Amino acid sequence: MSAxxxxxxxxxVRMANETQQLNERAQLLLKALVERYIADGxxxxxxxxxKLSGLDLSPASIRNVMADLEDMGFIASPHTSAGRIPxxxxxxxxxxxxxxxxxxxxxxxxxxxxxxxxxNTQKLVTSASHVLSELTRFAGVVVTPRRSAGFRHIEFLKxxxxxxxxxxxxxxxxVQNRIIQxxxxxxxxxxxxxxxxxxxxYAGCSFEDIRRRVQAELKQLREDMGQLxxxxxxxxDQAVSESSEDVVISxxxxxxxxxxxxxxxxxxRDLFNLFEHRTTLLxxxxxxxxxxxxxxxxxxxxxxxxxxxxxxxxxxxEVDGKVVGTVGVIGPTRMAYERVIxxxxxxxxLLSSALTQR
Amino acid sequence: MSAxxxxxxxxxVRMANETQQLNERAQLLLKALVERYIADGxxxxxxxxxKLSGLDLSPASIRNVMADLEDMGFIASPHTSAGRIPxxxxxxxxxxxxxxxxxxxxxxxxxxxxxxxxxNTQKLVTSASHVLSELTRFAGVVVTPRRSAGFRHIEFLKxxxxxxxxxxxxxxxxVQNRIIQxxxxxxxxxxxxxxxxxxxxYAGCSFEDIRRRVQAELKQLREDMGQLxxxxxxxxDQAVSESSEDVVISxxxxxxxxxxxxxxxxxxRDLFNLFEHRTTLLxxxxxxxxxxxxxxxxxxxxxxxxxxxxxxxxxxxEVDGKVVGTVGVIGPTRMAYERVIxxxxxxxxLLSSALTQR
DNA sequence: CGCCAGCACTCATCCCGGAGGAGCGCCAAT
DNA sequence: ATTGGCGCTCCTCCGGGATGAGTGCTGGCG
Numbered sequence: 001m002s003a004x005x006x007x008x009x010x011x012x013v014r015m016a017n018e019t020q021q022l023n024e025r026a027q028l029l030l031k032a033l034v035e036r037y038i039a040d041g042x043x044x045x046x047x048x049x050x051k052l053s054g055l056d057l058s059p060a061s062i063r064n065v066m067a068d069l070e071d072m073g074f075i076a077s078p079h080t081s082a083g084r085i086p087x088x089x090x091x092x093x094x095x096x097x098x099x100x101x102x103x104x105x106x107x108x109x110x111x112x113x114x115x116x117x118x119x120n121t122q123k124l125v126t127s128a129s130h131v132l133s134e135l136t137r138f139a140g141v142v143v144t145p146r147r148s149a150g151f152r153h154i155e156f157l158k159x160x161x162x163x164x165x166x167x168x169x170x171x172x173x174x175v176q177n178r179i180i181q182x183x184x185x186x187x188x189x190x191x192x193x194x195x196x197x198x199x200x201x202y203a204g205c206s207f208e209d210i211r212r213r214v215q216a217e218l219k220q221l222r223e224d225m226g227q228l229x230x231x232x233x234x235x236x237d238q239a240v241s242e243s244s245e246d247v248v249i250s251x252x253x254x255x256x257x258x259x260x261x262x263x264x265x266x267x268x269r270d271l272f273n274l275f276e277h278r279t280t281l282l283x284x285x286x287x288x289x290x291x292x293x294x295x296x297x298x299x300x301x302x303x304x305x306x307x308x309x310x311x312x313x314x315x316x317x318e319v320d321g322k323v324v325g326t327v328g329v330i331g332p333t334r335m336a337y338e339r340v341i342x343x344x345x346x347x348x349x350l351l352s353s354a355l356t357q358r
Numbered sequence: 359m360s361a362x363x364x365x366x367x368x369x370x371v372r373m374a375n376e377t378q379q380l381n382e383r384a385q386l387l388l389k390a391l392v393e394r395y396i397a398d399g400x401x402x403x404x405x406x407x408x409k410l411s412g413l414d415l416s417p418a419s420i421r422n423v424m425a426d427l428e429d430m431g432f433i434a435s436p437h438t439s440a441g442r443i444p445x446x447x448x449x450x451x452x453x454x455x456x457x458x459x460x461x462x463x464x465x466x467x468x469x470x471x472x473x474x475x476x477x478n479t480q481k482l483v484t485s486a487s488h489v490l491s492e493l494t495r496f497a498g499v500v501v502t503p504r505r506s507a508g509f510r511h512i513e514f515l516k517x518x519x520x521x522x523x524x525x526x527x528x529x530x531x532x533v534q535n536r537i538i539q540x541x542x543x544x545x546x547x548x549x550x551x552x553x554x555x556x557x558x559x560y561a562g563c564s565f566e567d568i569r570r571r572v573q574a575e576l577k578q579l580r581e582d583m584g585q586l587x588x589x590x591x592x593x594x595d596q597a598v599s600e601s602s603e604d605v606v607i608s609x610x611x612x613x614x615x616x617x618x619x620x621x622x623x624x625x626x627r628d629l630f631n632l633f634e635h636r637t638t639l640l641x642x643x644x645x646x647x648x649x650x651x652x653x654x655x656x657x658x659x660x661x662x663x664x665x666x667x668x669x670x671x672x673x674x675x676e677v678d679g680k681v682v683g684t685v686g687v688i689g690p691t692r693m694a695y696e697r698v699i700x701x702x703x704x705x706x707x708l709l710s711s712a713l714t715q716r
Numbered sequence: 717c718g719c720c721a722g723c724a725c726t727c728a729t730c731c732c733g734g735a736g737g738a739g740c741g742c743c744a745a746t
Numbered sequence: 747a748t749t750g751g752c753g754c755t756c757c758t759c760c761g762g763g764a765t766g767a768g769t770g771c772t773g774g775c776g
Contacts, residue, residue, distance in 0.1 A: 045768050060720050063769065080726045081768045119537070153515055157527060167525055167533060169515060175525065175535040179477060253630040256623065265620055272611040403739050416749050421740065438755045439739045 022072075022093075026065050029053055030074055031098040033066075034086045038334050041260065043083030088299040091311070091333060095296055101338045104346055112343075113350055121145065121174055121355070126248050128327055128351050133251025135343050138258075138331030139275070142248045143285050145324040145355065150206050151236060154198045156191035156228075164191070166235050171204065178235045184224050194228050207237040247278050247285060260309055260332040270306035280304065285326045288314035292323075294345050299333050309333050313340050315348035319355045327351060380430075380451075387411055387423050388432055389456040392444045396692050399618065401441030446657040449669070449691060453654050459696045462704055470704060476712050479503065479532050484606050486685055486709050491609020493701050496616075496689030497633070500606045501643050503682040503713065508564045509594060512556045514549035514586075522549070524593050529562065536593045542582050552586050565595040605636050605643060618667055618690040628664040638662065643684045646672035650681075652703050657691050667691050671698050673706035677713045685709060 022030070032053045036044045046059040046066060053062070066084055069075045074090035077083065086094065104112075112135070117127040125142050132140030155167040162185050168176040186194075202210045211233050214226070252275055255261055261268055274280060284302050288295045297312040307330075314328035327348045329340055380388070390411045394402045404417040404424060411420070424442055427433045432448035435441065444452065462470075470493070475485040483500050490498025508529050515523040520543050526534040544552075560568045569591050572584070610633055613619055619626055632638060642660050646653045655670040665688075672686035685706045687698055 043768090047768075058720050059768090060722090060770095061718085064719090067770080077769085079728070081728075081766090083768065155513060155515075155525070157511055157513075165527065165533065167513070169523065175523065175533070177533040253627065253634060256627045256630060262623055265614065269611060269614045272614060276611060401739090405739075417739090418741095418749050418751090419747080422748090425741080435740085437757070439737090439757070441739070 025055065026069060027098060028055060029062065029065050030069055030086075030090065031094065033075065033084060034090060034094040034098070037085055038336060041334060043078060043085050045083035048083070088301065088333070091298045092301075095298070095337055099337055099341075101341050104342050109346055109350075112346060116350060116354055118354055118357075124351065124354055125325075126250070128347055129248045129250040132327060132329050132343065132347055133254060136329050136331060136335075136340050137251075137254050138329050138335065138340075139252045139255055140250050140327075140329055141281070141285065142327045142351075143282065143289070143325040144246050144248060145319065150204055152203055154195055154203075154232070154236065156186075156195050156232070158186070158188060158191060161185045166232055168236050176236075178238070180231055180235050182228065182231060184227070186224075186228060190225070190228075194225060194232070198229065198232070207233055211237075247282050249275050249281075255331070258332050260334055264309075267306065267308060271310065274304065274306040284312065285314060285328060288328070289316040289323050289326045292316060294341050294348075296337070296341075311335060311337075313337070313344045315344050317348040317352040317355070319352065324355075383413065384423050384427060385456060386413060387420060388427055388444075388448065389452065391424075391433065391442060392448060392452040392456070395443055396694060399692060401436060401443050403441035406441065446659065446691070449656045450659075453656065453695055457695055457699075459699050462700050467704055467708075470701075471708055474708060474712055476715075479713070482709065482712055483683075484608070486705055487606045487608040490685060490687050490701065490705055491612060494687050494689060494693075494698050495609075495612050496687050496693065496698075497610045497613055498608050498685075498687055499639070499643065500685045500709075501640065501647070501683040502604045502606060503677065508562055510561055512553055512561075512590070512594070514544075514553050514590070516544070516546060516549060519543045524590055526594050534594075536596070538589055538593050540586065540589060542585070544582075544586060548583070548586075552583060552590070555583075556587065556590070565591055605640050607633050607639075613689070616690050618692055625664065625666060629668065632662065632664040642670065643672060643686060646686070647674040647681050647684045650674060652699050652706075654695070654699075669693060669695075671695070671702045673702045675706040675710040675713070677710065682713075 029049060032049055033044045036048065036052055046062040049062050049066070050057055050059045066075065069090075070077070070084065073087055074093060075084040076087050078085065112131060115127060115131050115134075117123045122144075125144050129140040129142040132138075132142070134140075150171050151168050152171055153169040157165040157167060159165050159179065162182050164180045164182055164186070166178045166180055168178070170176060198210075202213070205213075211230070214229055214233065252272065255271065256268070261271065284297070284304065287302075294313060294315045297307070297314075299311065300308055302312060309332060310330055311333045312328055312330050313335075314326050316323045316326050318324060327344060329344055331340065387407060390407055391402045394406065394410055404420040407420050407424070408415055408417045424433065427448075428435070428442065431445055432451060433442040434445050436443065470489060473485060473489045473492075475481045480502075483502050487498040487500040490496075490500070492498075509526050510529050511527040513525040515525060517523050517537065520540050522538045522540055522544070524536045524538055526536070528534060556568075560571070563571075569588070572587055572591065610630065613626070613629065619629065642655070642662065645660075652671060652673045655665070655672075657669065658666055660670065667690055668688055669691045670686055670688050671693075672684050674681045674684050676682060685702060687702055689698065
């Protein structure tokens, strides 16, 4: 399971340096500290670490190491005489090299699989989002599959004079529909004819292709028919592209209970505003779909202030071997990564296979 | 503009009593107090009221009246030496008989009208919800229209062997679709034939009617055709009823900023959980659609604890003179009713006319 | 050179207790 | 009936002492 942020090259270089700089003792202590802090959210002092770490060291010695870790920016103290808490960089190092994830049981996987509803792409996606939020008790988020820009079947339906309903079955079997205003009033038989032409000749092609070909063959058709076709193509194109990418979020409520976040009412509001602003979130998640495997964004690494004290754990999912979307979890930086990571990982895989079957 | 809760008769009786008991001075003072409290959220003292009320009374006299109002349960003091704040009953009386709503400007109405997107019932409903939350800065909520259980057009589409897509255009012009598993594999022409029969004979009827008539006329059809029909009818019925009532909420985030609510993290979480539990909310809102005009639920009047410090302002909307749903706003009990009420009222009316046009 | 016990120091938190102020209730005077 | 005045209550806002956690540093020990 690989996990990384943006800027791979520089990251790897840095990692090499850091692994050199941090001797085993420092690493062990950092690991213990992060784990402890994740577990109870209190700054961790030298005394506590001395008991936890397993190393047989006195608090005083540990203080020396902690001072080093602080100098290197892995940990920080909220005030003079408190313990230390991990910085974003500390979390990063922890997640990249110290973390040991424990895979889920077969039982848990089966449970998870059972909760994915499969009767419909939309339902599948929302249930995946639900499952993620239920299991992690954070916010679950899924980017809906990119649709291939083509259609399996097209149909016109007359609603009123000069008002048509365009019904479009996408290659994936989902149905889109759209109302078109036309200049001329078409008879039902004309509509059937137009639909037939499109279905017989162009089913499965992308709209761009069709437009090009229709334009070439247009002269053979009556002019009004051509108009209808182009209008239909435009509408279809728009319908597909408009509904093509969206992000489904569930369990935002869970974040209200997290005291790390809900202490700052303003930040919390910013965060929820971000959730309403789908597009921004979409960009972040799209990032993830270019890499493979689980990715983790810690704190502001994504470049969004509202995510200041949050981490985003994502994994892309695929249909027929092609990445089509991203699933993920948004929670506080202080989250149980070793649990969340496999959950996200498995969910992505289950979603992939559920989508591929159909 | 009428505004009332449940239990009309008893309410009217009580109102008569109360109006008798409260002399004009008490009413004026109560009105001033509530308005002031709504405006700045601080308990209102006698000195402040003496200046505000317009009556030329000393604080001492006002204290007498306030004591009476407190005895009658209209106001309460959070602690010994604080001012008074309205109780739920106080708000109730204020809203029922003291409140003077100022209707919106033509300009505002036009603006509002412009923001309602009309290309689609679903979009119309969500934009109405958005508009409500934007204008009031609280949570906007709309119950989607009850659909009449009939169809304008029906269509079968073969997805695979024994797997059909049923496309259904409702009387309102919305499109539903549903996948049916069949026992037998039908040819495209059979599907067209079945669709034709349904369209020509039964368009516009309710599914129950159709089922009855189909059953009677079934013998004339080939058996497999009959099977297809009944399957289609069942699926259509289900599709319509399933998607028939839902509640769209937007702008929940706004409630995070309200200090009346966000002081109590737990209550806030309960509230947001209520939002996710659509059904409970639906019941409350359905209540409203049985009355006519704007209705107001103050505090726990609705019988839901999460709404403890909230008020719900609702109004039913109609299509062709028949009530089909409800719009509303959920905000803190301490809200500017004189502004929210006309907003909800107008939105309901605009929504009605937008839906009726189509 | 690494380790560690001990000590001084720094803060955060908690818990008073007093001062200030807002506002009420009551009462006696008008 | 209205009102000025007085005493009282209780919230809020400090400031200070006590407590405790945890650090940094130093000097001694193996």
